[in-house]
Amino acid sequence: MWQVVGQTRVVSLLQHSLEKGALAHAYLLIGPAHVGKMTLALNLAQALNCEAIQPPCGECAPCQKITSGKHADVQIIGLTSNGNSAEAKPRAEISIDQVRQMQHSASLPPFEGRYKVFIVDGAEQLSREAANCLLKTLEEPIGKVIFILLATNERLLPPTVVSRCQRLELPPLAATEVEAALTSGWGIEPKKAELLARLSHGCLGWAISAAADDGLLQQHTQQLDRLLDIINADYEERFAYAAHLAAQFSQNRGWVQEILNLWLDWWRDLLLVKVGCNDTITNIDRSAMLIEMARGYNLTQIKVFINSIQAAGEQLRLNANPQLVLETLMLSIPGRRGKVEEITLHPI
Ligand SMILES: [Zn+2]
Numbered sequence: 001m002w003q004v005v006g007q008t009r010v011v012s013l014l015q016h017s018l019e020k021g022a023l024a025h026a027y028l029l030i031g032p033a034h035v036g037k038m039t040l041a042l043n044l045a046q047a048l049n050c051e052a053i054q055p056p057c058g059e060c061a062p063c064q065k066i067t068s069g070k071h072a073d074v075q076i077i078g079l080t081s082n083g084n085s086a087e088a089k090p091r092a093e094i095s096i097d098q099v100r101q102m103q104h105s106a107s108l109p110p111f112e113g114r115y116k117v118f119i120v121d122g123a124e125q126l127s128r129e130a131a132n133c134l135l136k137t138l139e140e141p142i143g144k145v146i147f148i149l150l151a152t153n154e155r156l157l158p159p160t161v162v163s164r165c166q167r168l169e170l171p172p173l174a175a176t177e178v179e180a181a182l183t184s185g186w187g188i189e190p191k192k193a194e195l196l197a198r199l200s201h202g203c204l205g206w207a208i209s210a211a212a213d214d215g216l217l218q219q220h221t222q223q224l225d226r227l228l229d230i231i232n233a234d235y236e237e238r239f240a241y242a243a244h245l246a247a248q249f250s251q252n253r254g255w256v257q258e259i260l261n262l263w264l265d266w267w268r269d270l271l272l273v274k275v276g277c278n279d280t281i282t283n284i285d286r287s288a289m290l291i292e293m294a295r296g297y298n299l300t301q302i303k304v305f306i307n308s309i310q311a312a313g314e315q316l317r318l319n320a321n322p323q324l325v326l327e328t329l330m331l332s333i334p335g336r337r338g339k340v341e342e343i344t345l346h347p348i
Pocket of ligand 1: 046049050051052055056057058060061062
C-alpha cells in the first residue's frame with residue numbers, strides 16, 4: 001500500500017508504470033516542502049524492491065529496511081546526508097563529491113535488492129558542478145538504477161537536468177484531506193486537526209510535525225501576534241520591525257519569506273471574511289478577531305495591501321534592498337476606519 005496521502009494521480013501513474021515495467025530511469029518530484037515528496041520516493045523504492053505480490057507492502061524485510069534507512073541499495077543524498085557516510089554535518093550545497101560517490105555506487109550491481117534507488121533531497125541545492133556531473137549519469141541510464149530528484153522549485157535546477165527526468169508534480173492537498181488524515185491516521189483530536197490542516201496549506205508533513213511539537217504552533221502564534229501588533233504600531237516601531245527583519249534576511253531568507261506568508265494569510269483571511277467566505281479562512285482559531293478587524297477596512301484597502309505583500313516578496317526574491325522593501329511595506333499598511341493615523345515627520 002502506498003503510504004503517501006492523496007496524490008492519487010501521481011501514485012496511479014507510478015503504479016501503472018510498475019505494472020507495465022515501463023519506469024523512467026529518473027524522476028523529478030516537484031512540490032512544496034512537507035507535501036510528501038520523500039514519502040513518495042521511499043514508497044517507490046519499496047515498490048521496486050518489495051517481496052510481496054502487491055508492492056509496496058510496507059511490511060516485508062526490504063520494505064521495512066527502506067523505511068528505517070537501512071537498505072543498502074536505497075541511498076539519500078542531500079544537505080545533511082551523504083549516502084552511506086557517517087558524516088552528518090549540514091552543508092551549504094550538495095557537492096560534486098557527493099554526486100561522484102553516488103555515481104560510483106550506481107555503477108555497482110544491487111547489493112541486496114532488485115533496484116538501486118538514489119534520492120536527491122533538495123535537488124535545487126546541487127552545486128553547478130554537481131548538477132553537471134549528475135547530468136552525465138542522467139544522459140546514460142544504467143539498468144536497475146533509478147534516480148529520484150526532489151525539489152520545491154524546478155526553476156532553480158538546470159533545464160538540462162529537468163529535461164532528463166520524468167516530471168511528477170505533487171500539489172498541496174485539500175485542507176479537508178489533511179484534516180481527515182490527521183484524525184484517522186494520526187489520532188489528532190478534531191479541533192486541533194482542523195486548525196493544523198488550515199495552517200499547513202495542504203502540506204501534511206508540516207501538520208504532522210506541528211501536531212507532535214507544540215513549539216511549532218507556539219512559534220506561529222507569537223509571530224502572528226507580533227504582526228498584529230505592528231498593524232497598530234506607530235511608524236517608529238514599524239520601521240524598527242522592518243530593520244529587524246532586514247537584518248535577519250541576509251542569514252535566513254526563508255524565515256523572512258515565511259513571515260510575509262503569514263501576513264499574506266492574515267490579509268487573505270480578512271478578504272475572505274469581508275466577502276462572506278468565513279468557512280475557508282486559514283486562521284480559524286482567530287475568526288472572531290478577523291470578523292471584528294474586517295469591519296475596519298474596505299475591500300479595496302485589503303486587496304491593495306495583499307498586492308503590496310506579494311510585491312515585497314517578489315522584490316526580495318529578486319534581491320532588492322531588503323530594508324527598503326520592508327520599510328515600503330510598513331508604509332503601505334492601510335489605516336483602520338475610526339483610528340487616527342499618527343504620522344510624525346521628523347525634521348531633517
Ligand atoms: Zn514489501
